[in-house]
Amino acid sequence: MNRLRKHIKIKSIRNLILIFSIILNISSLYSVNPIPLKEIKEQNLLQPYYHVITGSFKKRSLAYDHINDLKKSGFKKAKILPVSKNGYYRVSAESYSNIILANKSRDNLKKGKYKDAWILKTEFNQKNLNAGKIVNKTQIKTNSNKSISGVDEVIKRVLAKRQNVTGKNETKKKGDERENKVIDSKSDLKTSPEVIIIADQTDTSSENNLSDEPNNSKPKVVNENNVVIINKSEIQQKTNTITELESIDDLNQDSNQQKGRIISGNLKNDQGRPIPGAEVIVLGTSESMITDFDGNFKIRVSEGQQLEISSIGFSRQTIEINDQEVLDVTLKLKSQDDEQEDSARSSKKRRKDNLDKNIFIARKQYDKYDYDLVQQKYLDLINSGKETKESLEYLANSFFNNSEYDRAVIWFNRLISKYPKEISAEIYYRASLSFKSQGSYEISDDLLRKYISLTDNLVIKNYYENNPDYLQKISQNAENYSILKTRINSDGSDFGPSFYGDDKIIFSSTASSTGDDLYEWSGERFLDLFIADMDSDGNLVNPEPLSGDINTEYHESSAVLTKDKKIMYFTRNNYFSGKLGFDKNKQVNLKIYKAESDDGELWGNIEELPFNSDEYSVAHPAISVNEKRLYFSSDMPGSFGYSDIWYVDIFEDDTYSDPINLGPQVNTEFRESFPFISEEGILYFSSDGRIGLGGFDVYLSDLDSRGMPKTSKNLGPPINSRLDDFGFIFSTGRGFGYFSSNRNGIEGSSSDEVYRVEVGDENIIYNRFGDEINANNQFEEPNYNRGFNSIESRSDNFRTNQSLTNNFNNRDCLEMDCSYFCNVSIQGIIRDKNTREILRDVLVSLIDPNGNILYEQLTKKNGSYSFTGEIDCSKTYFIIASKPIGYSDHESKIRIPSTSKEIKKDIYLEWRDNCLPNDLGCLLDINPILFDLDKHYITYRASKELKKILTIMFKHPKINISIESHTDSRGSNSYNEALSDRRAKETKAWLVKRGINGDRILIRGFGEYNLENYCNDNIDCIEDEHQINRRSVFRIL
Template sequence: MNRLIKHKKIKSIRNLMFIFFVILNMSSLYSVNSISLIEINEQNLSRPYYHVITGSFKKRSLAYDHISDLKKSGFKKAKILPVSKNGYYRVSVDSYSKIILANKLRDNLKKGKYKDAWILKAKFNQKSPSVGTIVNKAKRKTNLNKSSDGVDEVIKRVMAKRQDIAGQNKIKKKADERENKRIDSKSDSKISPEVIIIGDQIDSSSENNLPIEDNNSKPKVINENSVVIINESEIKQQVNNTKEFESSDDLNQDSNQQRGRIISGNLKNDQGRPIPGAEVIVLGTSESIITDFDGNFKIRVSNGQKVEISSIGFSKQTIEINDQEGLDVILNLKSQDSEEQDSAISSKKRRKDNLDKNIFIARKQYNKYDYDIVQQKYLDIINSGKETKESLEYLANSFFNNSEYDRAVIWFNRLISKYPKEISAENYYRASLSFKSQGSYEISDDLLRKYISLTDNLVIKNYYENNPDYLQKISQNAENYSIIKTQINSDGSDFGPSFYGDDKIIFSSTASSTGDDLYEWSGERFLDLFIADMDSEGNLINPEPLSDNINTEYHESSAILTKDKKIMYFTRNNYYSGKLGFDKKKQVNLKIYRAESDDGEVWNNIEELPFNSDEYSVAHPAISVNEKRLYFSSDMPGSFGYSDIWYVDIFEDGTYSEPINLGPQVNTEFRESFPFISEEGVLYFSSDGRIGLGGFDVYLSNLDSRGMPKTSKNLGPPINSRLDDFGFIFSSNRGFGYFSSNRNGIEGSSSDEVYRVEVGDENITYNRFGEPNEDRNFNTGDSRTENFSINQSRSNNFTTNDCLEVDCSYFCDVSIQGIIRDKNTREILKGVLVSFIDLNGNILFEQLTKEDGSYSFVGKIDCSKKYFITASKPIGYSDYESEIRIPSTSKEIQKDIYLEWRDNCLPNDLGCLLDINPILFDLDKHYITYRASKELKKILTVMFKHPKINISVESHTDSRGSNSYNEALSDRRAKETKAWLVKRGINADRILIRGFGEYNLENYCKDNIDCVEEEHQINRRSVFKIL
């Protein structure tokens, strides 16, 4: 961002003249010709910089969002140029000293989505070299052919400056007016009056009245802009930029001289482990930030300022900022002798063991719901060999509360295995939900029965005892819907859709939030409200954030509007008038706010509802059909569980009744949320307190004449899945609706996406996992039955034709064997899981293929039945399934299997298979950035889910630097990537690392090839392959 330049102030004309007399006196020490050695090449001094501009914005937040998009696309040098008097912020993708490089980048951008890219030409200012520096340069010059008359000319020009200040100001003002008129709303430059826009049809040499230096012109001794300029209020020093950069390493010059620049950093302890939750402060300012899950941070700072970094249990470190591109900081543990009491634990005894301190901090963070930080702390504790019941319990629940069920399963399993007699009923229930989300229904039911034995929850107990086949029953009674993923989903969390008039929806997203901080619960950005256009078929496009007076730097979500779009209710953190509100435990709860609008676009008169409280949360509003009742979710006193559905009546005068709980037909001992009232007066809500298909399931309940719910029904598949499904809305008049789900994600709540739902055209059957059964066939018995006619003579000579059921099953010895290969390459595949399954889903035989790709089953089975053989090799191949019938002649079956690639990806290309964005590194750096960690979480999750998978990490550099240096750098990048995974619980033996240096470039940017920075960065990467 901005890099501030300090302006030296000279107090008097006497001091100024003294400087020039020193120069003149020193000239006597040299020949007339040698004074010319003070020359500064005018060509370099006046060399302009060319900014490639992709956007101009009135709001600074929008400019930051645009920068974020650019950096996601690999343009790491993107920055905001200084704001002009017009108040616009230009975003520069990159800056160059050569117009040919700028043109090259602009042309490439125009081929993509940045069709309006253009070039801004401007001159930058730097500090002038000191007199001593000029003289030293003079000593080193060899050409002695210039005249000393230039010095006298300089003095004349300096003395004339004072008298000409007013005229110069007029010139600058006119130049600015011409610039602003020419570029209209795009102008925002404070760089200098020497600004030129270069487009396809613009001549850069004639854009203004200021001359462009001729490269062949005779150099002057000293440019007048290189000396002191006397001003009415102060004496400023202006120097044109004297540095002509020759490589893209120098392309990170920041032109904003007012607000500092954003600098990235990473914080670790002396063992190389990241330190999340540490505080980074710019001393003397209000700038501060907390490090994320991986110890990464970004903060605004200027040269000359000092940054203080501190964390409980570690010694503080203060760093002065000069021209560093990044900060890799290591904090050491406080020594026992000099350790000071931290204010947060000043009333506690000094802890002798730092591990005990970490346990204390982890527990404290857990109670504050900082689950993203908690996970790393408890993983560190467990990895250190100090595993306890508490550490396993808190770690499992932190993943559960973040909807990261695949990882919760691992730690619940470990907790229950080690401490089977010390597990609470609630943890058994949460473990049951977690295993169910992974398709392990038998284990889930075992844990559920254990929960029932320890609790008096009659709702769950009675339902389970009366419906032991509940999965089949839910699927058979499923509503007839079809679903499709919408186009508004981002890389973050998107959920909670609601109709916004006739042609829009409003929803919540972390795509480009107003705040810069991260939410400690999930490690993601805070939520904002967005609107998207909706066509007649329900397709959604053009998501845009709602107005800034609604969105704040904290959470906004779950909004509902009246039909006339004049009143909106929405959820927000306890934040009003720029301040956060806290409860007695220092937690920030949720509240519902009301806003008014005349046109449905601009929202004002924002106020919180009177039944909110600092001591509990109120969220997710819904309005009745007549708009006289407001439903919501809350954990206020009187709730059955962690959150219940409540309602208040809205009176004619705008006041509200006391909140009323909807009762046990809806609410349970666990969580109910996201209510919605349809046009027919049907209540839809989500709950994880009933026996369903997975985590949160969507339910419906018809309301009686008083608006109270009757019995609740699970919507079944495809709305509900093994994971979380919530935020359901539907309009029968439109014929479609929407809901939210994380079913396709691997990052828990960070994978929430919005789906469109329509009434299906035909009935579709589903298996017990809530997945479509393509052939719609269900088998209802274990053995064949056939009808036989029996003709039996009786003594009275009557003949009867009766039917008799005969069991036709018979057992025989069978041998099934084969080879498994890649269908495309015919390569033999080892390690494929092959299963032999009966009609009831029971696995009779199961084994992994050997080195030669072979498998074999030998055993006694019922040869009258049908069987299935399945083969799976995660995650690069599609699963295989085929029916097997035992022939009546031979009991030896040869069954070769060919597996197909999944998603048109090479089977070992983990990046393609998981749709992982490239893990790119900053120039000459090897630490894992925050964005890279988001991609690594996908690999982490897959390795947890598939413990047999081993991977290789292959790291690369760009071509700049020596071969040996680049090889060492790529090794460090590979080791850092591996260390990130190992610290989070992956066995180091499962990861092979290789550093390739610059020997495997992705593009043509080899040595001596002129490439722009983003082209070089493509080569600075880590890629992943399955071994």
């Protein structure tokens, strides 16, 4: 408050000094002995400054970025000067009142990285007041080194306001007595008008009279058209007007408003009644006003500008100004569509305002996990041509951290392509996960090998070297699960299920959350805890918010209950007793809280657990079978990576041990989270720090007698997918469980969903005491009232150690599937059905009857594939061959005979959509890329078609294309060949600039040798017919 009062006091004194100076100079006009120019200079109104300029930028955010670099280099007084008349923000490293010091500073800067440093001279003092001169009597020449007087400018603008003088040259009427009248010292001051000579300026910008380049001042000569007559009787009125103005900034604004012309208008509703209080805005300027009680308005505009008129309850209207003098406008009542449009416009404006924030905010928001804003900011910078390694890295990581892998691959691809030797090992690992999530396994493995070469991560290195076919091994070791999406999923995120007694689950959701704001990380609403009813088959219905005091306006998620439903542990933002807690970086972390309930329904008595901290996150609690140990995820000191699995022991007196890390059998250099302990004491958790199927995968680990994990195993498909899979829980007694995933859709969903998981049927083989099963696959147990179990098979081809328990109370027949494993090889060659051409890089999958992918691989250069391993014999399988572009998917049934060791299956793929497989234009329905006559630049219409090519090349990074460009027949052959070559190069450059590796594109220019029609040299054609030939076409190599 004291600082504010001091500021007000200083400003008041400054304004008094300003007013006094103005009055003093005006008084000098009427003095017999006016103040000479020399004396005015001695008053120190003019103080020239010399700014050492190191950069000029079109966007203010980039200027701030440059300032940051300067300050890191020691230039603590670096600043942005007011925008120049050509719209550039100039950055000054240092400012001096002495030209010698300024020159020395500039020379020092030129020796470093600021080679283009130069000096900008401004003629205004620290209070932004222009010094100048008053020319008396017959003096008509200005000082060539000085800008127009600030006091003269004040008088000129006041006169313009009172006498409709706009500052333009006045036209003198022929015969005007005052035209050539000269006032000398003998003239009668009472009867003769005073003459103030005001030099006409070339630069009339209001940006503190900054010149665009150094030393650009030119002598200015005052002529008769620069003379404004001030009647003595008006002086007092002008002085009073000046004192009413608060600052020179107000005068500058007033001057700007003098441009253009005044138009008037009237605003009414559709019933003819005036609309008072409506807002009238000149778009692109600060000009605005409010209609009066009768709906009238007057506003200054220039031709070609647009007026936007709006009022509460009415539809917004935009009017372009041409030669109108009067506007009569009718506004209609707002419809529901208009309200939605206004809401969208308001949202877009808020987003644009955010984008205008400087680069420091983007970096700061990244550190605060505000990825939604980070993405907007860096995309804006890149689209403005300010692409850097840093911007690409921040953008790629923000999409990765937000699990938007389909967009992350675009920016990782561009980053690695442009800066392969300047990026960290971790970037290669994240890029590998991202490409794997999109099904680009070969690229993912290439990036993974690059990561391994740059790091000492032995966990990943040893596993990859020992399991080069890890995808196949993970699929082979997968459990026999089936999955189904639940009915509790909303339009937002739903995840983290946990059992809530015998007939409910508790989970996290953004649906109808308590807080109305959006979470910066993902742009979604904040999370609350919900419960849902669960039937005996695991179906979930009736999701409702949890009762009690747990849900707040911030995040609540990942809860776990004791068996008696008396105690709940849950995750929440660092928010307690109505206050948010922050770490030293102003970041709100996560904490685990404990809540109690008497009836298992209404929760309260919430307390924070003692091992939480403001400086790190603690989240995702899980309880051991005996409820004496609490597992959780945290990035506390001592973690191996970004988050680890830890545990604390719970003592009888409700105190806790110190946290203990589960160690390297579980934790990696990256992220482990969402622990769960099953009824059998098995630890399930999610990780993206191990080689898996992509993103977060679910793993299991048996625990020893001390509760420490043994080796970890990937659950494989269908639990795990290319995207994020986490939050796995399972009840053996119920026969089902749940997990969370963002796999919805081919490319995944930005939001998470809850899935139900069940154990599939197992093949149970029985051979009593070595007797053979009869021809009908039956056996008879004489002692049918006896139960039995642990029946084993002794055949090398049968599964062993499988058990079955059953009580025979009657002569029942027990049906069993007696299929068995056999070692068999399935192989073949993939060809084009029409041309019989061998096809490489075709994805071939072997799928079992339940829809599970057993093996998957790409065909080799010779078009071959081969699956070898243990397969259930006497069953029917499916082979699916897929080549994304050019061919239709092919599905074949294949039955595995029990006697065969090798099966050969060749597959022939058909063309898609009656298009040649290499005709990219036909396959993607791309309109021709046409060029203007004798031009090679890419038109807007052509760029829309090129975006289709760009998308498909990002989505399928193994596709290479050729660009074939053509001309029409006009012009010489040699000229047309060169022109078509330029068109092909320009088309390729458009794609390369947007992140496509140039090695994937072959260009060819055909000149006029391949016309699309008959318009050759001897045929007279219209322009539209000629343009068809000026084209670029695309083919797949």
